[in-house]
Amino acid sequence: MNNELTKQIFSLIKLNNKLIAVESPLQERLRLLTNLACECQRLDINCYLWTLEDDQIHQLVVNQETLALQTVDQYQAIAKNRREHYFEILRFWKTTDLQGILILEGIFPWLGESNTDPDFFLTSEWIKSALINLKLYNYKANKTTILLGPNASLSSDIAPEVPTLIQQLPTIEEISTYLPQVLPDSSQVKIHAIAIASVGMHLADIDSGIQQAIAPEITPDELIKKLSAYKIDLLRRVYNIEFLQPPTISVGGLELMQEAFRRYKRLLTSLAQAYNLRLPKGILLIGPPGTGKSYSAKACSQQLGLPLIILEWGSFRSYGNLAEYKLKNLFALVDRINHIILYLDDFDKGFAGDDDLSKRLAGMLLTWMQERKSEVLIIASANNIEWLPPELTRSGRFDEIFKVDLPNYGERHEIFTLHLARFDTRFHNGGDAYSEDEWKRLLKATQRCVGAEIGAIVERAAISCFCQMFPDDVLSVSELPPLEITLSALLAARQSMNPLAIREADKVESMRNIATLQGQPSSPIDSSIYSLGNVDIFG
Incomplete structure (x- = not known):
């Protein structure tokens, strides 16, 4: 809360800190200023506010819990005649007879890391120099300068001179x-x-x-x-994240991974914590696209009963210089929510460029994973694990690595029945409509299809069967007949699709081979009646 932040600010003031940086979101600005003004009035200290927008000083006064702004004419008279520099406020506060606390709002953009624009660079250096001189000149005066803004990023040359306080999310x-x-x-x-x-x-x-x-x-x-x-x-x-409450979903296959998720749930109990047992630092899911990595993260959310935050890791690259600030705030959010799953989708794409930004973000993630105290389970998915920095994949960062492979015969059967049940009532509650021979024919035809492609095949077949049932435009029917998806419709839908594992066979096989070397299997050996079994090539 802002009251706690106010206490921290005045603690630094008592230690004779003349320059203090405060990071506070815009929506909390009024509450923070009101609390600061109230505390100043209680201590009989004047409190002033300067904003970049209007280049004016206002004294903050609180009347009956309402914040009021009173214009300081002394600054206006001087600033009007001395406009050679827009930041005249820094010269004024250094020499004025006014005392108390001056809050400077909107100055942080000039205090970050250096900019290539010459004019911006010169202005930035002048402001930094003026702030340091302000600190030295007023060392024995009753003057304190507070730098206020939503992003208190300071360059390395000035950061040691300015203690920084960050307004945390409330508990x-x-x-x-x-x-x-x-x-x-x-x-x-x-x-x-x-x-x-x-x-x-x-x-x-x-x-x-x-x-x-x-x-x-x-x-x-x-x-x-x-x-x-x-x-x-x-x-x-x-x-720029998706926040989901624990979903209610059905999962086809990946039994070894599902068993691991059930084990994680037991680690959340007070009994496990009494033995100093904890969740893994992180879980990495690797394998070709469409094999169910994102779906597995949702399944873990369901098993553990924890909300799920879905983040496209590569999206941070689009923020440019703000990427580290955005990531820092996201980590603070995750830590505050605490019992949650953070899912980093397409984790490898964030490192495809292998540039300085990728390395800095990786460093921030490593530090956070190593030092955090919150009960957060991190799950990341990657297609190309070779893009990831080696330090990310060692034990202690991502403790468990699962290979999420192309579904075997038994898993494809489970995935088909789950999707068929969405349209065909014959498959509800474990029901079936095909013979064993029909299933074997369908599963053989979809041998290299992933779960996402199986879902698309079923949906195409359902549309085809619907159009056969109602060849003309029918607005309504008195009694809705059941939709029955035929095997021929499924086979026809399969023929109209060219699976990724066939189109890009070399790339997919490379991903599978690397995943086999790096990760543990997420599925057991196929023991279903549809398994091909061991083939004796010597007859």
């Missing part, structure tokens, strides 16, 4: 303490559940979510549901 306990101030009386009984639904948001975001959700006679459960939906949308917009 469940802090949210629970705050919620009674904004919740209707009817929802007070489920404060803890509402707090859990709110974890991962700042207080201002929680305010907005509750205000949008509250309606006459809304129940606490409905409020939780709407607040969760608001959070999911917010996380998608702010962090």
Whole structure:
């Protein structure tokens, strides 16, 4: 909460720190400024605010918990006559008789790592020099300068001179303490559940979510549901991630991996923790595209009952200079939510360029994985493990590596029945409509198809059978006849598709071979009735 951040700021001031950097999100700005102004009034200290937007100084005053801004004419008179530099505020604060705390908002872009533009570079160097001189000149004066912004990134030459405070996301306990101030009386009984639904948001975001959700006679459960939906949308917009509650899905095959997931669930118990047992640092899923790596992450979420954050690791490269800032905030979010699964999709694509940015992001990930204390399970998927830095794949980072291969005969049977049950009621509740010989014919025809391709084959066949049932445009029928998918429709759909493992046989086989060397199998040896078994080539 901002109250805690305010305490940290004044602790640094008491230690005679004249320059302090504070990273705080924009939505929390009003609350932070109000808290700072209140504390200054309590200590009889003047508090001023300068913003880049209007180049004016305002004194912050709180009347009945409402923040007011009073223009400081002394600066306006000087600044009006001295416009040779836009950051005249730095000269003014160094020599003025005014004392107290000056908050500079919007100055961080000039304090980061060097820019290639000459004008920007010269301005940046001037500002850094002016800040250091400000610190030295006012060392014995009752003046403190606070640099405020949403991204407090400081270059290496000035970072040692400026202690940095970062406003953290509120904890469940802090949210629970705050919620009674904004919740209707009817929802007070489920404060803890509402707090859990709110974890991962700042207080201002929680305010907005509750205000949008509250309606006459809304129940606490409905409020939780709407607040969760608001959070999911917010996380998608702010962090570019997908946040999923544990899904209800069925998985075909990959039994060894599923057994590992069930074992992880036991490691979450207090009994396992009493023996100092923990979840793996990370799990790496490797294999050709479409074999079910993303689906496996959702299956793990279901098995463990933990929410799932899906992140395309390669997307961070598009942020450029902001990539490290974005990643740092994401790690803070994951740590705060705590019991969660972080799934890094297409992990290898983030390292395809092998440039400095990729190496820095990898370093941040390694440091976080090594030092974090939160109960977060990291799952990453990769098609080309050779693109990953070797230090990422050693034990202690990704403790378990699973090879997710092309499905065998028995697994393809399971995958087919799962997809067929979506359209054909004959396959509900373990039902079947094909003979053993028909299944063997279908499974042989789809020998190198992955799960995603099997799903597409079933859907194409379902469309074909539907069009045969209703050859003309029929708007409605009095009684809906069942849709029965025929074997011939499935075989025809297969013939219209050229699987990836056949189109790109060399690449896929290379991926499979490397995955075999690096990972443990995620599927047992096929023991189903559809298995080809051991073939004796000597007859």
